[in-house]
Amino acid sequence: METLNIDIETYSDEDLPNVGVYKYTDSPNFEILLFAYAIDHGKVTCVDLTENELPEDLLVALTDPEVIKIAFNAQFxxxxxxxxxxxxxxxEKDQWLDARQWHDTMVEANELGLPASLKQAAAYLGVPQQKDTRGxxxxxxxxxxxxxTKANNMRKRNLPEDxxxxWQTFIDYNIQDVRxxxxxxxxxxxxxxxSSEWALWAMDQRINDRGVAIDVPLADGAVQLMESQNDNNLTQLKAITGLENPNSLKQFKSWLANNGHPFDKLGKALVQDALAKKDLPDNISQALQLRLKLSNASTKKYLKMENARCSDGRVHGLLQFYGANRTGRWAGRLLQVQNLPRNYIGELDTARQLVKSQDGEAIEWFxxxxxxxxxxxxxTALIPKPGHRLIVCDFSAIEARVIAWYAHEKWTLEAFRTHxxxxxxxxxxxxxIPLKEVDKPTRQKGKVATLALGYQGSTGALEAMGALKMGITEDELPELVEKWxxxxxHIVQFWYDTEKAAKAALSDGGVQVLQKGLKFYKKGGFLFIQLPSGRKLAYAKARLEEGTYGPQMVYEGQGDRVGFTKLHTYGGKLVENIVQATARDLLAEAMYRLEQHSYRVIFHIHDEAVTEMPEGVGSVAExxxxxxxxxxxxxxxxxNAAGFESSYYMKD
Incomplete structure (x- = not known):
């Protein structure tokens, strides 16, 4: 036996989408119902585990390093x-099946920019074996x-004999999934x-297996305070509006309209902008402020921590390998650690203690x-286990470094190599002007331009990056774009060279080569961009279509909504993909080296690695x-990188 294709059907009293696979399977009521498999790509067989045990040869194969186990979304x-x-x-109790012995077909599809769903991937590829829709x-x-039900209100689950x-259809469905x-x-x-990507996927699985500990008293205190605040805010909002359910968007918008202040939408940014003008009547202003507090999605992450926490006190499965399939970067899951609010308040220790003691009055006072x-x-609710501390390091200005490196922007590289x-x-x-004469307002302009304009953005990109909120006027934006x-x-030229190479690969074929070994070519309907690392970016069904200003590059990928659709791209966007993918490769290799030096990565955020290390072992400098x-x-x-040590996670 060399390969074992597997698909399973399971039961648990935990809700998989809300708690993730680790908590789902951690439940004492978790059970594997069906185990469908194929040995060496042969006939598919299903073992009904509600009646039988898994045969010994399969049990041995599951831990045999010579047998590659294959599944779609193999983590499950x-x-x-x-x-x-x-x-x-x-x-053993704390032992996990070795991810180095597994391959994930979903990851293979994601690397090619294809759908991450088995059903959608099969349909998109048009394979002869499609997913059974009865599932x-x-x-x-x-x-x-x-x-x-009225007939049996004590029933807890449906069994095969019911x-x-x-049940036979379920078995057939399980077999078809393997096919x-x-x-x-x-x-x-x-x-x-x-093979190096499979090694990184295995590392990713080990990181997810480790998980991260939760500061339970802090999370519990936050949930209690949040619930108390929501009750108070809802009571006040009912009193102001007279509505029975002011949480109802329809009811609340009707109340606003009836009071002479209609809102088409009530998104957070729109409401905050309306409040900032300070021209609303007191009752409207108070109602909007209270509703914002009720819809504070960030604090609901404490509830997610409690719901997803496993019996070992840790939350697992926070990251999805190749979650961003255009670049290969990771995506957040469950707590969405890649999108956590920053820390601005001082005295974090004091604030944490007040939350743990649920002292809402003191919090409001301070x-x-x-x-x-x-x-x-x-x-700060993400903490190390006892006897350990977190050592956190992140790459400094990694995207600015990478794009300057690709483009040979010498003055930028010199700045990074020196000050x-x-x-x-x-x-x-x-x-x-001389570097030493750059004052704070001028530095702000340099900062927002660096962050916003590297990928062929213009005034709109500056506005999206918050230029106007930094005190830069709208009239200044075109000049900033021009000066940057x-x-x-050289970066500007890199946009144009990249677009030219991609279009040439699509129209003329062959391999187009740019600086640093970037290669553009078309194969099997995909446009590939091979990075210096050897990894390839893929654009499905890439082609040229005639547009208003000449041929435009289009491909098919995940749009803003569910499903694949036609997408347009251009030089600056391709450069963004290349740079972010290269930054991903640098972080991936760095984490792999950290593991080899016994630094245990427990999660990572963008260009930052978070490790859990025993007291006295390791250092920020190392x-x-x-x-x-x-x-x-x-x-x-x-x-370059910077870091810190802490007894809880934060943004230093």
Missing amino acids: ERVALTHYLRRLNRL VRLINFFSKPAKP APED TEMAIADKLKRFPMK YDSIPEVLKQLIR GKIYEATASQMFN RKANS MRDIMCEPVSWAKDLPL
């Missing part, structure tokens, strides 16, 4: 089977707690993933707003040096 099967084998005493009904019936014909997964794998085998304090303390003050250096170049582009002429070691494919790229 691997974690579920870990719990199954632990209960059979085939694995949703059967999963709702057999895999979830049953809804009480619906024998449906579909293998058909997708057959279609994708001409585009194999690099900090004015309970919701704001809770929001800013979310990061590192990129915002001041940018302002100096833009306004032709003039100061960064971690920084490991992360900044030159990589073989970018030895001349100037890297």
Whole structure:
């Protein structure tokens, strides 16, 4: 046996989308119902585990390093089977099935920019074995707690004997899933993933297996304060509006309109802008402020922490490998650690203690707003286990470094190799003034231009980056764009060269080569951009279409809504993909090196790695040096990182 394709059907009383696979399988009521498999791509068989045990040869294969286990979204099967084998005493309590022995067909699809859903991937690729559409009904019936009925209000779950014909259909559905997964794998085998990417996927699985501890007293205190505040705010809002349910968007908008202040939408930014003008009547202003507090989504992450926390006190599965399939970057799951509010308040220790003691009066006395304090303390609820501390390091200005490296923007690279003050250096170049004479307002202009304009953005990009809120006037924006582009002429040229190379690959074929070994070519309907690391970015069904200003590049990918659609791209956007993908590769290799030096990464955010280390072991300086070691494919790229140690996570 060399390969084992697997798909399982399961039961748990936990809600999988809300708690994730680790908490779902951690439930004492978790059970594997069906195990469908194919050995060496052969006939698909299903074992009904409600009646039979898994055969010994399969049990052995699950831990045999010589057998590659394959599944679509393999994390689910691997974690579920870990719990199954632990209960059979085939694995130790804290042991996980080794991800190095697994391959994930979903990851292979994601690397090619294809849908992450088995059903959608199969349909998009047009494989002969499509997913059985009866699955949703059967999963709702057999895999979830049953809804009480008048006939049996004590029922907790549906069993095979309750619906024998449906159960056989469920078995057939399970078998078909394996066939579909293998058909997708057959279609994708001409585009194999690099072995180094499988090593990184295995590392990602180990990071998710480790999880991160939750400060339970802090999370509990936050939830209690949040619920108390919401009750008070709702009572006040009812009194002001006279509405029975002011949480109802329809009712609240009607009340606003009836009081002479209609709102088409009530998004947070729109409401905040309306309040900032300070021209609303007191009752309207108070009602809007109260409703904002009620809809504070950030503080609901404390509830997510409690719901997703496993029996070991940790939350697992916070990151999705290749979650951003255009670049290969990770995406957040559950707590969405990649999108946590920053810390601005001082005395974090004091604020944390007040929340733990649920002293809302003191919080309002010292900090004015309970919701704001809770929001800013979310990061600090992520803590190390006893006897350990967090060591956190992140790359400094990594995207600005990477784009300058690709474009050979010499003055930028020199700034990074010397003083590192990129915002001041940018302002100096833009306004032709000595570095030491760059004042704070001028530095702000250099900063917003650096952050907003690197990917062919214009005045709209500056506004989106908050230029107007920084005190820069609308009239100044075009000049900022012009001065930045003039100061960064090599980056501007890189946009145009990239677009030209991509269009040439689509129209003329062959391999187009740019600086640093970037390669553009078309194969099997995909436009590929090969990075210096050897990894490839893929654009499905890429082609040229005639547009208003000549040929435009289009491809098919995930749009803003569910489903694949036609998307347009251009030089600056491709450069953004290239730069962010390269930054991802640098972080991935850095984390791999950290593991080799016994630094245990427990999660990571954008360009930052968070490690859990025993007291007295490791240091910020050592971690920084490991992360900044030159990589073989970018030895001349100037890297730097900064970090800190803490007993809880924060934004330093």
